[in-house]
Amino acid sequence: MSELPPIEYAFPELRRWEKGAAPYIHVLESGKPGPTVMVASLTHGNEVSGAIVVDALLAAGVKPRQGTLILSFNNIDAYHSFDPKTPFKSRLVDEDFNRVWGRLDQPATTVETKRAQIVRPFVERADLLLDLHSMHDDCVPLMLSGPLDKGVAFAKKIGTPVDIVRDAGHAAGMRMRDFGGFGDPKSPKNALLIETGQHWRASSVVVAKDVAARFLVETGAVEAGDLPADWRQPTPAKQRVVEVTHAIATQSGNFTPARHFEGQETIAKAGTVLGHDDGEAVTTPYDDCVLVMPSSSRPLKAGVTVVRLGRLT
Ligand SMILES: [Zn+2]
Incomplete structure (x- = not known):
């Protein structure tokens, strides 16, 4: 058994965000027409860099300039089960939240399918989705664009990180980022999944903030000045598609x-x-x-x- 990786940042206390449009889901309306934009975190409970971002957006009272902004902590039960002695266990409670999206018509019998039924209407409402993840092993950040041209084009508009991974997901089940219109080439809906680096590296938080800031500005949800200036990082000279x-x-x-x-x-x-x-x-x-x-x-x-x-x- 290899040694556990270090945890380089403090985990946020999220119970203050329980009350929302649904538990741990917040819907912010601008009152003006515009797209519904969603930033999701904790699809995997131990991938905390995204939770730092969503927590910070809520704490700052960020409001959309147009349309609607949805902010969510998805597998909150898994997050709350975190134990530093077994940190990888809190990825999920019963099953992988990010493999259940092809069978939500079936009765919900696990913590994750029950939670997915609650999250689902918000995902269905979203025109543009950013799902914030991180990785078990040390690795450069990856933007998972899904299998479609529109996903790759969106990843290029975001402009970072260097590596865009074009992939069809997992045989084990559909991911949230491929659900509904996101997986339909004819739909204007679009989704991205960022892997920010190793789960508990401080650098993962830097990547999560940078990508979230770019996503929120690119989608028109906010203007650059609405976000902390230190979230944005330099744009790489080139991206590549794998x-x-x-x-x-x-x-x-x-x-x-x-x-x-x-x-x-x-x-x-x-x-x-x-x-x-x-x-x-x-x-x-x-x-x-x-x-x-x-x-x-x-x-x-x-x-x-x-x-x-x-x-x-
Ligand atoms: Zn993940």
């Missing part, structure tokens, strides 16, 4: 990586051995293969994705 082509899952949990791989590391040659799964070599299928979110310290169970492979487009 299209996920493969998800490598371990058959029985017995995967041994060939070496330590960095997140977003590019492997030059096709056929490079990434590791062995049950003794069988796993190799890169093409030249310049990007390793998307390779797991370095996650405990492995059968069927868990150990790395996703992406092509630069």
Whole structure:
């Protein structure tokens, strides 16, 4: 068992935000026409950089200039279950909140499906959604644009981070960012999911604030001067789009990586051995293969994705 990563910032006390349009969901109306814009945090309960942002927006009393602004703490029960001795457990209570969005027509039997039924009307109302996440392992920030052209275009408008990951989500179930109109190429609705870096790095908070500020200004919800000036970070010279082509899952949990791989590391040659799964070599299928979110310290169970492979487009 590897050592637990350090927690570099204080977690916010969120109980003061319980009372809203629904528990831990706040709807701010401008009284003027305009899009409904939503910033969501704690879709995974231990991904706290986004909660810092939503807490700060509420504490500052930010009001939309037009349309409606919805601010939410999604899996609040998981957040409140946080225990520093087992910090990864509070990602969820019963199941992954971000895999239930394709089966909300079924009876809600878990903490997460019950909560998703409460969050759902707000997600349905949103024209533009930013879902704030972070990562188990240290990695550069990633914007997950979803599979559609409109998601990639939106990620380019935000202008940061460097890496845009174009991906179709997970076989285990639909994500919130792909729900309803967000996943429909004909709908003008659009959603982005930012992975701000490792969950408890101070740098994750910096990324979450920067991306949220850009999103709120780009969508017209606020003007730049409505937000703290130190939220904005320099814009990278270039972004790149990595299209996920493969998800490598371990058959029985017995995967041994060939070496330590960095997140977003590019492997030059096709056929490079990434590791062995049950003794069988796993190799890169093409030249310049990007390793998307390779797991370095996650405990492995059968069927868990150990790395996703992406092509630069
Ligand atoms: Zn997450």
